[in-house]
Each structure stands twice: as structure tokens, then as C-alpha cells.
Amino acid sequence: MFSTALDKNRHDRKSFDCGVDVLNNYLRLIANQQSSKDNSRTFVIEDDENKKQIMGFYTLTMITVDLGSLSSGLQKKHKHNNSAALLARSAVDKRHANRGLGSWLLVDALKKLLTASESVGFPLVVVDAKDGVSAFYEKFGFVPFKDENNKLFISIADIRASLK
Ligand SMILES: CC(C)(COP(=O)(O)OP(=O)(O)OC[C@H]1O[C@@H](n2cnc3c(N)ncnc32)[C@H](O)[C@@H]1OP(=O)(O)O)[C@@H](O)C(=O)NCCC(=O)NCCS
Secondary structure, X not given: OOOEEOOOOOOEOOOOOOOOHHHHHHHHHHHHHHHHOOXXXXXXXXXXXXXXXXXXXXXXXXXXXXXXXXXXXXXXXXXXXXXXXXXXEEEEOHHHOOOOHHHHHHHHHHHHHHHHHHHOOOXXXXXXXXXXXXXXXXXXXOEEOOOOOOEEEEEHHHHHHHHO
């Protein structure tokens, strides 16, 4: 399996349905625009039997974090860099749910970000989880921020160690 950049001329964005309207609409209406403005990048996995069909997607961008919402050890370590990659959105089409695609997309995103971090240093990856999905990310080592519901992070150091 591999991920590829969303291509509005090739991918059928309308038929994607993860069950969450705001994510479906993001893929349909906003993801390509934001990528063309270099604000974010969206990657998809195509259905092998119909390459136009999107089975899942994720969107990556950068944010700044409030270092005060980290443990004192991490605050000290990263006091000169509050930048982080953001896994802004991630979703799997309902027809392909519970088959490991969400996990595969997450690992794929983390691999891409680890590679990116070798060229442009940033210490953390943050995820904006929808209600009730935090547990999914915690299984992969993400830790909730102290003061923010549904926002979790993992350090590049931990990603490097777990993907080794
Ligand atoms: C969350 C989501 C991406 C998971 O995708 P998926 O392909 O169904 O997940 P996987 O098959 O890889 O599941 C891996 C594990 O996570 C668990 N899991 C799946 N969805 C979960 C959820 N919403 N909350 C907690 N755990 C979840 C599975 O039960 C499975 O557990 P197991 O390994 O113990 O069996 C998918 O349910 C989805 O697209 N949801 C709607 C959009 C959304 O909420 N996106 C996330 C925030 S932007």
C-alpha cells in the first residue's frame, strides 16, 4: 500500500464518506485549495480496484504549540522551538473502516514527518483528534496536552525510536 498526494483531477472526492460531515467537506472543498496555496498537504490511499476512489486521507501542516502545556522536561528541552507538525485531519471511508487503514495512514504520516524533520528540525507532532478518537492516538504513543481536550502530541524523538 502507498499514499499519494490528493489530485483533484484524478480522485473522486465526492464519493468519500467517513461518517463525519466536516471531514468529508474538508476533503471535497478545502483540501486541494489549501494544498495549492502551500498551506497544507493532503495524502490519500486509492482503492486498488478503482484508483479514483479514495479509501482514506490525512492532512499535514505546521503549528506552534504553547510550551507551557508540556511537561517541565519537554519545556526545558524545546524552549527554543515551539514549532510542531500538525496531523490536522485523518479519516477512513466507512466502507473500509476497521481494516487497519486508519493505523496505516497514521504510521505513513509519521514516517513522512520524521523524514521531513531530518531537513527542517521541529520537535513535536500534534494531532487534533475528534471527540472520542483520542484513545486511537494514545495507542500509538500520543500524549494529551495538559489543558486541551482532544489535542495530543508525540515527540519526533519517540517517533524515531518507535520506527527504528
Ligand atoms: C478514526 C479512524 C481514522 C480509524 O480508522 P480505521 O481504519 O477504522 O482504524 P483501524 O482499523 O486502523 O483501527 C485500529 C484500532 O483503533 C481502534 N479504533 C478505531 N476507531 C477508533 C475510534 N474512533 N476511537 C478509538 N479507537 C478506535 C480500532 O478498534 C482498532 O483497535 P484494535 O487494534 O484494538 O483492534 C476512522 O474511524 C475514521 O475515519 N473516523 C471518522 C473520522 C475521525 O474521527 N477521524 C479522526 C480525527 S480527525
